Amino acid sequence: MELTPDDVKRVAELARIELTEDETRAFVKDLNDILRYVNRLQQVDTEGVEPAYHVVPLENVMRVDCVTPSLPVDEALDGTTGRSGDYFKVPRILDVD
Amino acid sequence: MDVIDRPLYELARLLESGEVSAEELAVEFLSRIDKVDGIVGAFVTVDREGTLSGARMADKARRAGEAPSHLAGIPIAVKDNMCTRGIETTCSSKMLRGFVPPYDAHVVERVKAAGMLVIGKTNLDEFAMGSSTENSALRVTRNPWNLQRVPGGSSGGSAAAVAASEAPAALGSDTGGSVRVPASYCGIVGMKPTYGLVSRYGVVAYASSLDQVGPLAANVRDCAIMLRVIAGHDPRDSMSIDAEIPDYEAQLGRDIAGKVIGLPKEYFAEGIEPGVRDAVLEAAKQLSKLGVEVEEVSLPTVEYALAAYYIIASSEASSNLARFDGVRYGHRAEGAVDSVSMFMKTRAEGFGPEVKRRIMMGTYSLSAGYYDAYYKKASQVRSTLKSDFDRVFERCDALLTPTAPTTAFPIGERIDDPMSMYMSDVCTVTANLAGIPGISLPCGWQDGLPIGMQLLGKRFSEATLLQLAYAYEQAAGYPSRKAPVTKDRGCCSCH
Numbered sequence: 001m002e003l004t005p006d007d008v009k010r011v012a013e014l015a016r017i018e019l020t021e022d023e024t025r026a027f028v029k030d031l032n033d034i035l036r037y038v039n040r041l042q043q044v045d046t047e048g049v050e051p052a053y054h055v056v057p058l059e060n061v062m063r064v065d066c067v068t069p070s071l072p073v074d075e076a077l078d079g080t081t082g083r084s085g086d087y088f089k090v091p092r093i094l095d096v097d
Numbered sequence: 098m099d100v101i102d103r104p105l106y107e108l109a110r111l112l113e114s115g116e117v118s119a120e121e122l123a124v125e126f127l128s129r130i131d132k133v134d135g136i137v138g139a140f141v142t143v144d145r146e147g148t149l150s151g152a153r154m155a156d157k158a159r160r161a162g163e164a165p166s167h168l169a170g171i172p173i174a175v176k177d178n179m180c181t182r183g184i185e186t187t188c189s190s191k192m193l194r195g196f197v198p199p200y201d202a203h204v205v206e207r208v209k210a211a212g213m214l215v216i217g218k219t220n221l222d223e224f225a226m227g228s229s230t231e232n233s234a235l236r237v238t239r240n241p242w243n244l245q246r247v248p249g250g251s252s253g254g255s256a257a258a259v260a261a262s263e264a265p266a267a268l269g270s271d272t273g274g275s276v277r278v279p280a281s282y283c284g285i286v287g288m289k290p291t292y293g294l295v296s297r298y299g300v301v302a303y304a305s306s307l308d309q310v311g312p313l314a315a316n317v318r319d320c321a322i323m324l325r326v327i328a329g330h331d332p333r334d335s336m337s338i339d340a341e342i343p344d345y346e347a348q349l350g351r352d353i354a355g356k357v358i359g360l361p362k363e364y365f366a367e368g369i370e371p372g373v374r375d376a377v378l379e380a381a382k383q384l385s386k387l388g389v390e391v392e393e394v395s396l397p398t399v400e401y402a403l404a405a406y407y408i409i410a411s412s413e414a415s416s417n418l419a420r421f422d423g424v425r426y427g428h429r430a431e432g433a434v435d436s437v438s439m440f441m442k443t444r445a446e447g448f449g450p451e452v453k454r455r456i457m458m459g460t461y462s463l464s465a466g467y468y469d470a471y472y473k474k475a476s477q478v479r480s481t482l483k484s485d486f487d488r489v490f491e492r493c494d495a496l497l498t499p500t501a502p503t504t505a506f507p508i509g510e511r512i513d514d515p516m517s518m519y520m521s522d523v524c525t526v527t528a529n530l531a532g533i534p535g536i537s538l539p540c541g542w543q544d545g546l547p548i549g550m551q552l553l554g555k556r557f558s559e560a561t562l563l564q565l566a567y568a569y570e571q572a573a574g575y576p577s578r579k580a581p582v583t584k585d586r587g588c589c590s591c592h
Binding site: 008034043052055063091 | 196197199200292293306332335336338398400401403404405407408415419422423424425426427429433434435436437438439440441442444445448450453454456457458460461464470471473474475476477478479480481483515516519530531532
């Protein structure tokens with residue numbers, strides 16, 4: 001099963017990365033090379049094996065539910081190039097009309 | 098011997114006895130950086146003023162008998178994916194150029210609490226994705242032993258800084274070998290601790306189930322000292338383990354006779370350069386002379402580890418790097434008419450080719466219809482690999498392998514062939530997948546380039562690994578070897 005340029009464009013849309021035509025062509029080749037290599041995983045018999053999503057004997061670490069100091073507003077907004085008052089400013093999200 | 102070439106433990110002694118002041122030390126390291134970093138390219142930011150004023154404060158505190166620790170005033174280098182309050186933190190990416198964090202990473206807090214100084218931030222493969230530091234958007238880092246070769250990656254700047262005596266030790270991060278591979282290529286010691294031993298709070302996330310911070314140093318004792326500085330529980334990293342941190346340094350020098358070291362045959366198979374294989378097998382002989390029992394073992398799943406690693410790491414990266422959308426920090430593309438096109442243009446402009454490749458690969462392997470075949474399958478193989486390790490560690494105290502299949506390769510050789518670059522990590526990714534500690538230390542030379550060997554141990558066996566590494570280092574005679582930074586072998590323009 002080979003990835004096509006259309007598959008790569010669909011993945012780029014999901015990943016929110018605008019690709020040039022050259023990049024699309026390069027990724028078709030690179031991703032197919034990588035997939036051919038990783039397909040060796042299909043040779044491993046994993047019938048009934050629990051997937052290990054992490055390897056630490058911990059689950060659901062909770063903290064006490066109380067208010068602690070957090071970043072001051074000015075410091076939190078210091079890294080953005082789009083500030084409006086105490087908010088992050090972004091281009092419109094919804095089409096009007 | 099120049100003060101900059103002395104081991105960190107020796108610098109601590111000189112500072113405590115008053116033979117050297119922290120200010121003198123800072124001046125020496127800063128002038129070494131001025132002298133060689135134009136060639137080596139280890140640093141992306143040097144904090145000259147902060148280091149000098151911190152050094153003066155350390156001197157004052159020590160004179161008053163109030164130094165926070167015996168390490169106070171020692172400068173170290175920090176990989177530029179760890180947040181430093183008030184100091185730019187770029188991940189060597191256009192995406193974060195100009196980003197000044199409002200807080201310190203946990204490991205930076207720990208370093209500062211010991212009174213150590215962050216002399217500068219070191220170059221890396223963009224967002225720690227790579228094995229040569231060539232994926233940096235900011236600069237080229239060269240191997241101090243041979244300037245035409247890569248330093249390894251992704252913590253290449255940290256390794257090169259130590260090898261070139263620009264800092265006595267450094268911090269790196271290791272997701273698939275990013276501390277150990279550059280340590281190996283640059284002829285120094287580097288350790289990836291047990292997953293959960295060191296908090297990642299404030300370290301820019303790449304693959305959260307694999308990422309660990311670890312020390313790079315010129316010798317095993319310095320590595321042990323730095324590990325103790327950064328290890329310990331932190332509730333801000335939910336995978337941080339609340340475990341007792343031993344005095345690793347005090348436990349060095351214990352007799353290692355009777356320990357059992359396994360040589361896993363899968364790590365000596367095809368693809369490992371004969372010179373590298375022979376040097377590691379020679380090290381095994383040296384260890385057996387010290388009374389260690391060496392035996393061949395097998396971990397059959399290792400053959401599939403790199404494939405599982407690239408799926409898991411890429412999948413987690415695609416999720417972690419979703420935060421870089423231009424809204425809250427970092428680069429923002431101009432002129433977009435709606436938010437989605439702003440995200441798409443911001444990410445197109447901000448990320449380099451390897452970061453895009455891994456985000457694409459990860460997005461694909463997590464997408465509807467492919468999840469079971471890729472991410473789930475890789476996670477099952479990870480389970481099987483972990484069982485392989487559990488089984489051999491019932492008998493063995495440690496495993497001995499090469500750190501990388503080759504010595505440092507020429508700059509440019511693998512950059513256009515992602516698969517050949519990925520193969521550089523074939524011996525190291527297993528420790529991240531299994532969550533176990535690994536240390537790389539020098540064990541020989543080939544054509545003027547260092548060869549690294551790797552010791553792997555069961556979870557929280559750092560003290561044992563450091564003891565074995567120390568015993569080998571003392572017997573083999575490799576303490577504190579520093580690179581001359583030579584343009585060509587034999588000629589040195591910077592001494």
